[in-house]
Amino acid sequence: MKHQVFFVSDSTGITAATLGNSLLTQFKNIKFEKLTLPFIDTAAKAQEAVTTINHACDTSEGQVFIFATIIDKDIQAIISQCKGVFMDIFNTFIQPIEEALKVTSSHSIGLTHGVQNYDQYHHRIDAVNYTLSCDDGLGIQNYDEADIILVGVSRCGKTPTSLYLALHFGLYVANYPFNEEELDKGSLPDILKPYRKKLFGLTIEPERLHMVRNKRRPDSRYAKLKQCSHELQAAEEIFVRERLPYIDTSNRSIEEIGATIMIQAGLKQG
Amino acid sequence: MKHQVFFVSDSTGITAATLGNSLLTQFKNIKFEKLTLPFIDTAAKAQEAVTTINHACDTSEGQVFIFATIIDKDIQAIISQCKGVFMDIFNTFIQPIEEALKVTSSHSIGLTHGVQNYDQYHHRIDAVNYTLSCDDGLGIQNYDEADIILVGVSRCGKTPTSLYLALHFGLYVANYPFNEEELDKGSLPDILKPYRKKLFGLTIEPERLHMVRNKRRPDSRYAKLKQCSHELQAAEEIFVRERLPYIDTSNRSIEEIGATIMIQAGLKQG
Known part of the structure; x- marks a missing residue:
């Protein structure tokens, strides 16, 4: 039995795939089929991604995992509605950092692997x-x-x-x-x-x-x-x-x- | 004011650094000084890492952040004792995956960016x-x-x-x-x-x-x-x-x- 894995990002998907792959290597004898959905940066693309993910959930015998790094709040709200085991990488960690620094993060897409400097x-x-x-x-x-x-x-x-x-x-x-x-x-x-x-x-x-x-x-x-x-x-x-x-x-x-x-x-x- | 960031791993540190850097780019005008501590794979090295991190906490004006991907439970227990804002990347996500798959992960070091195949x-x-x-x-x-x-x-x-x-x-x-x-x-x-x-x-x-x-x-x-x-x-x-x-x-x-x-x-x- 194969389990389906989606790496969903509003940018390249590199962070989501790096962390997701890292975690999945800990499950040695289990088969995962992985798909990256990068540049999900509009509401329309987010809806389409949710449709793809939900279709996988409805048709797959195995589990469906979603590792997401979605920075834009509106897009994040759409993606988080999908079925499956949803791992919200960005939001899990951004809040403790904001609290420690006493500032709000910029929530700007494309900074991670973009050209900043x-x-x-x-x-x-x-x-x-x-x-x-x-x-x-x-x-x-x-x-x-x-x-x-x-x-x-x-x-x-x-x-x-x-x-x-x-x-x-x-x-x-x-x-x-x-x-x-x-x-x-x-x-x-x-x-x-x-x-x-x-x-x-x-x-x-x-x-x-x-x-x-x-x-x-x-x-x-x-x-x-x-x-x-x-x-x-x-x-x-x-x-x-x-x-x-x-x-x-x-x-x-x-x-x-x-x-x-x-x-x-x-x-x-x- | 600079904030100190440690990426701590029992393997290469690539996953911890990728996720940590990704999150920190969302804080545009804040300065971070980053240091990767890779291959922390023995209790002795873990103790040494904690000493380094705690020293930074005691001497730094800014915050100290730790992004950790520690797979071995004993080493994880030592590192998690450090001061600072501790982000436990591995343990945060491994549990929901274990629950969904109804199996325990292998907790083996070095699988992520190692040679598996x-x-x-x-x-x-x-x-x-x-x-x-x-x-x-x-x-x-x-x-x-x-x-x-x-x-x-x-x-x-x-x-x-x-x-x-x-x-x-x-x-x-x-x-x-x-x-x-x-x-x-x-x-x-x-x-x-x-x-x-x-x-x-x-x-x-x-x-x-x-x-x-x-x-x-x-x-x-x-x-x-x-x-x-x-x-x-x-x-x-x-x-x-x-x-x-x-x-x-x-x-x-x-x-x-x-x-x-x-x-x-x-x-x-x-």
């Missing part, structure tokens, strides 16, 4: 461009500007992690792959030495690296398990010898890797 | 790699695999949007910049014609494009306001003539652009 916003876009220009050993001449430089063997997760940190936190993230010669030498490449304090190592289980590389270049020397183990061992020896902070990306999502790097590298997150 | 997870990484390989007109030979192809003039927001959609939704997103010759011709480039149904246009205000391009190549013909206006007009004419869906990225964040594209292109988001 252009300088800050452009900084994020600039960070993505910087990170792309310094991906995979490129842009070394711009390492002075880097907030952090990820290092490790080829295909250990540097690129997705770099882009995640740039997109979310506006960090300038470079990444540099150790080549075989550098790994055999066993010391930090000269080019990285001036940036020692910005370096952060990534590693991964040999079996997983073998799988990833094999998908990319099947049956190559590059993808062989023995080669992967050898490179990873050499990289980890460099991390330890040079006392670089590093983490194993094998059983971690991009979000977890990102959050861990932020703490260990002392980069403050808001 | 390796196939799904690798799909996201593959999507990032695909998107990088098809950035800025590259990888046209792989357009068959694209879920969506963003089109528009140079620097209108295609790359950050593509990467956002790939990282978050595991979508294979290509992007193709119209060159001047194509814009002057006024029709869809031949290379794109087989993929008509996958195309989605991005546009931007001429003033903003001028600003972005001028930062990249100061005082170039490319960056001139007149040139920007001309190119954008030609691009929009193509969108209209070819009946392509398109949006203006000027006053939208990456998250809003992403959510809008998902709806308009009929790409379902969970």
Whole structure:
């Protein structure tokens, strides 16, 4: 039996979906079918959303859950009339904050994931461009500007992690792959030495690296398990010898890797 | 006067920060200083977090807010003892869900932004790699695999949007910049014609494009306001003539652009 879940928002729906998904992961063996209804920002759209939700309630064998972040009071009044298990995320928490601050909130739609501060916003876009220009050993001449430089063997997760940190936190993230010669030498490449304090190592289980590389270049020397183990061992020896902070990306999502790097590298997150 | 805000989590803190930031944007003229305390997953770390929070309460002139997503009951019990305005995100909503489903949740840490399903997870990484390989007109030979192809003039927001959609939704997103010759011709480039149904246009205000391009190549013909206006007009004419869906990225964040594209292109988001 499947249960139907609606994330309803007068903006992107990101907050409702983030919290809803977070809660639902706690119910492991239960199947949920999820649908986001974003930009429900007029009475007409709200009525339509209620019709959709109520139809699901009338036809579904399972439960119907609604996680809503509706800021406008009139739209909120319409949505809250829907059938199902209604979780009113915004109103549950806004009141205690208003009371503590002794002010009324603005109830303006679209502030959460909108563009509020252009300088800050452009900084994020600039960070993505910087990170792309310094991906995979490129842009070394711009390492002075880097907030952090990820290092490790080829295909250990540097690129997705770099882009995640740039997109979310506006960090300038470079990444540099150790080549075989550098790994055999066993010391930090000269080019990285001036940036020692910005370096952060990534590693991964040999079996997983073998799988990833094999998908990319099947049956190559590059993808062989023995080669992967050898490179990873050499990289980890460099991390330890040079006392670089590093983490194993094998059983971690991009979000977890990102959050861990932020703490260990002392980069403050808001 | 500044108010101190703590996002406390036994995992990444992403859910707590997303909801907390969303609520706080409703208090426009009030200053908040935010700090995420992630991976509070032992009693000792919880005690340390409480000490940090209580110290802020004792020394701060403003209010102290705590947005917590703590799943483990013992750690939750420690954190909930802290002073300040305590917002217990997890426990507020988990109970109504448990009641509706008539089951107890697993109370396991690290499920939300962790790696739960390796196939799904690798799909996201593959999507990032695909998107990088098809950035800025590259990888046209792989357009068959694209879920969506963003089109528009140079620097209108295609790359950050593509990467956002790939990282978050595991979508294979290509992007193709119209060159001047194509814009002057006024029709869809031949290379794109087989993929008509996958195309989605991005546009931007001429003033903003001028600003972005001028930062990249100061005082170039490319960056001139007149040139920007001309190119954008030609691009929009193509969108209209070819009946392509398109949006203006000027006053939208990456998250809003992403959510809008998902709806308009009929790409379902969970």
